[in-house]
Amino acid sequence: MGLFDKIKKVGSDFKKDNDIIAKVYRGEELTTEELAFFNEKRPNTTPAEYKQKHDDELTLKKHKQHKIGGLKFFTDERGYYYFSFSKSLTGERYYLVGFEWSGPQYKVTSTTVTTGQDKQKGKKGSTLGGAAVGSLFGPAGTIVGAAVGASGKKKTDVNRKSETTSTQEEIDTTAYLVFVEKDDKRVKRESIKCNTSIAKEINALRFTSEAIAMERPEQQMANEKISVEPEINYEAEAVSPIEEIRQYKELLDAGILTQEEFDAKKKELLGI
Template structure:
């Protein structure tokens, strides 16, 4: 149906789409109501233009936005670093604040378990990094509070001015795997009070993310250990049934392989 046809059906919700509509994949239409539910910012984060998005893609975005709004409502910050990031340690969640006023606005809520690794970039050069199964490189980690002692020790450019300082967090999200926290976006002297203050915040972010990753690693190790012990107990029980003649050798071997994940 042509664009100027008065009637068209929204492929997302099934309602009638007026002339104020948007074309999506396969020459289908989306109504303005569905567009409002997504929001232009959300579309920009989808990784592809709206004309390439299927009705299912759009429904996923709408559901994701609703779920995120619910998570924002229940998010209770237990730690905040500057105007950049908040952590809800009780629910093991975190979010990046708006770069303009340091507010939540449409911030996406992530779980601690979403974190893969992180890297501090100064003028495009990596100066510190860490993550799951990796030690914190470029900063010294001390204490449970997440304090970092000492300056970043990674390679730096010799110039006395920084034009860009940002933290890149890689998360377990195929469509949007990188989350950025921008600390510096304009020319700033490295001997200035602003640079030192911002660097302190960046270092605290590094330290906090490293502590989270180490905690996640410990929890996974405990889970694996628990599962191993449970499997051993189950195998012992089936061995007793084998010895009693209740199970055949073939049945016991099959159960053993199942419990060991073989």
């Protein structure tokens, strides 16, 4: 097979694989030939498993990550909070029921600035000059010399000005977020560093009253959606592997996939 034929086959297989994956994402049954092609490309997974993994990844992309006051947590698609270090579809889920904080506190700093300088007027008398006169004119001269030395004057004008200014700077203080586990109703208090800016972020979160969190049935909460998600167009998503690689890169950056998993997926999509 010549080079041109090889390139042509790669392009044909690439399009065929995209079409098959689009059917898998839509949950359609594959023909015997399509299934054989799929298994050749992906021998370690079934179409159902492949679709489930893809659906889970799309769901996880809807989860929101929070980093507030040194605390990392997530909101899932139903509005529950969880604390896994990596995004997960399983595990404990919590209601956020309280925010405990004593309010902003400030550190006051005072600074004094002095401007100007002292001014000296007149001259200082010199007893040395008087002594010199006395040595020339005898005892009387000595008296005169002493008088001259004592007559010198010094005058100082104070020309300084001091100004004190005070500034206040908000400092971080400890606050607590209070959660209730949705199933066993355990109370979880997480400490954070808080200030006015962080308090605004917290108040923008979704809160549930503690009374409701302690009694609310699971089904009622499950029926409440934070937002209506648009219908997924699998045809559009399957057209370009570059777009899929970009999506997997977002999952890598978010900590959902490891570097090894991303590299394997990238090679798979590029047929390397």
